[in-house]
Amino acid sequence: MHELALSTAIVNTVVKHAEDRRVSRVSLRVGALRQVVPDSLAFYFEIVARDSVCAEACLEQELIPARLRCRACAREWQVEWAAFRCPSCDSADVEVQSGEEFEVESIEIEEEQCIAQR
Amino acid sequence: MHRTKVKVQEDALDANTTIANANRADFDRAGVRVVNLMSAPGAGKTTLLERVVDSLDGVRVGVLEGDVQGSFDADRLARPNVPVVQLNTGNGFGGECHLDANMVRAAIPELPLDEIDLLIVENVGNLVCPAEFRIGEDVRAMVCSVTEGEDKPAKYPLMFRTCDLVIINKVDLLPHLDYDMERFMYYLDAVHPDVPRMLTSARTGAGVEEWRAWLGEVAAHGHAHEHEHEHEHHHAEEVQTA
Numbered sequence: 001m002h003e004l005a006l007s008t009a010i011v012n013t014v015v016k017h018a019e020d021r022r023v024s025r026v027s028l029r030v031g032a033l034r035q036v037v038p039d040s041l042a043f044y045f046e047i048v049a050r051d052s053v054c055a056e057a058c059l060e061q062e063l064i065p066a067r068l069r070c071r072a073c074a075r076e077w078q079v080e081w082a083a084f085r086c087p088s089c090d091s092a093d094v095e096v097q098s099g100e101e102f103e104v105e106s107i108e109i110e111e112e113q114c115i116a117q118r
Numbered sequence: 119m120h121r122t123k124v125k126v127q128e129d130a131l132d133a134n135t136t137i138a139n140a141n142r143a144d145f146d147r148a149g150v151r152v153v154n155l156m157s158a159p160g161a162g163k164t165t166l167l168e169r170v171v172d173s174l175d176g177v178r179v180g181v182l183e184g185d186v187q188g189s190f191d192a193d194r195l196a197r198p199n200v201p202v203v204q205l206n207t208g209n210g211f212g213g214e215c216h217l218d219a220n221m222v223r224a225a226i227p228e229l230p231l232d233e234i235d236l237l238i239v240e241n242v243g244n245l246v247c248p249a250e251f252r253i254g255e256d257v258r259a260m261v262c263s264v265t266e267g268e269d270k271p272a273k274y275p276l277m278f279r280t281c282d283l284v285i286i287n288k289v290d291l292l293p294h295l296d297y298d299m300e301r302f303m304y305y306l307d308a309v310h311p312d313v314p315r316m317l318t319s320a321r322t323g324a325g326v327e328e329w330r331a332w333l334g335e336v337a338a339h340g341h342a343h344e345h346e347h348e349h350e351h352h353h354a355e356e357v358q359t360a
């Protein structure tokens with residue numbers, strides 16, 4: 001159900017930028033820390049997109065790995081699960097470099113050709 | 119027909135964040151501090167609130183009660199001098215499983231902001247969705263009861279990571295459970311190192327004084343002091359081993 005709420009947020013964002021034009025592709029950047037299940041998101045997106053400009057759109061999900069950096073010892077590393085303590089110096093002063101994204105990166109829009117072709 | 123790629127580069131939750139900021143501005147203007155209280159269903163949020171809403175010294179409390187349906191919790195919290203506003207999310211796919219900034223925005227006109235100092239928003243019971251949606255709160259607190267098992271921080275890191283306080287409730291049941299508190303703390307420290315935590319039993323009243331003190335701090339400063347966290351942490355350990 002998390003993915004249902006997120007799908008709604010995606011469609012709303014796309015609708016805002018599409019300006020009534022039909023959308024054929026939505027490119028999304030999803031950070032690993034967002035706990036999004038890609039299949040579930042695709043499933044709900046299809047339902048939520050019905051009756052909107054996204055009805056025919058395919059949802060492209062780019063998974064962004066979670067990378068952390070320790071402010072104390074400057075170590076950088078990638079995590080597979082949410083462990084936020086530095087493996088080198090045990091500091092808790094850790095910043096997230098990537099992995100929190102939930103961004104509509106771009107959309108592909110279908111437009112009528114308005115310039116006559118020769 | 120031709121296809122054009124349009125750069126968007128917008129966080130899909132931006133719309134929610136914008137409304138959350140507007141809520142926050144309204145609360146700030148009225149001098150009201152806001153706690154977003156979250157947990158899984160049945161963790162004890164309402165019982166913990168029953169313990170404190172009318173006994174916070176010098177702090178006028180209001181409650182915004184989020185539920186999919188009904189007003190069971192709002193009825194339980196009804197007290198003279200404690201305004202409780204019910205917010206039902208029951209629309210669409212059988213009801214939203216969380217409060218978002220827009221729902222809270224719709225409830226603001228019903229809240230007597232001039233008459234309260236602290237607004238506690240009891241979110242819909244759910245460890246997943248509420249974590250995603252800011253509502254304009256100053257702080258986030260969550261309740262995790264010992265009957266839920268010790269692996270929850272590892273399973274719901276987003277929730278545990280975005281909270282400013284973790285309350286471990288129903289500790290009176292520990293003698294009857296195989297709950298491994300050390301393991302829970304290990305997961306919690308991995309997911310959110312040094313997050314303030316306290317052990318409570320809303321039923322017996324254990325730890326409720328710390329919970330009340332934490333809310334008092336938030337009402338006064340918009341956050342709890344670091345040294346208070348330390349104190350609470352040590353005290354929590356004492357309760358645990360007692």
